[in-house]
């Protein structure tokens with residue numbers, strides 16, 4: 001196992017490694033690396049070089065398991081403010097070839113994050129903008 005350490009410096013342009021035109025994550029991209037960037041979030045590197053850090057609380061809030069999202073209405077069932085600020089994953093494991101499951105420090109362990117879903121909620125600037133554009137159309 002190589003111990004590669006890549007730090008993200010604050011203020012560094014987030015997509016400096018992306019060529020122009022590489023906007024959204026490719027539809028068929030798969031994660032080639034999922035790391036726990038301690039203190040920051042979960043860093044996912046996709047096969048198309050797209051890379052983003054998903055903050056823990058953001059991921060925890062985005063959980064779509066039956067106890068977090070109402071199965072029929074899609075309503076969020078997580079009471080606001082109920083997620084501890086210092087939430088962190090205690091375990092991250094692969095689920096088949098399509099998802100990861102995250103065990104959280106608040107004891108929540110039923111969340112499964114499909115790769116497609118992770119693409120949808122990518123918090124990087126590029127994807128966020130793209131989603132806003134798509135929503136505005």
Ligand SMILES: [Zn+2]
Nearest residue numbers: 063065068111
């Ligand atoms: Zn959940």
Ligand SMILES: [Zn+2]
Nearest residue numbers: 052122124127
């Ligand atoms: Zn992104």
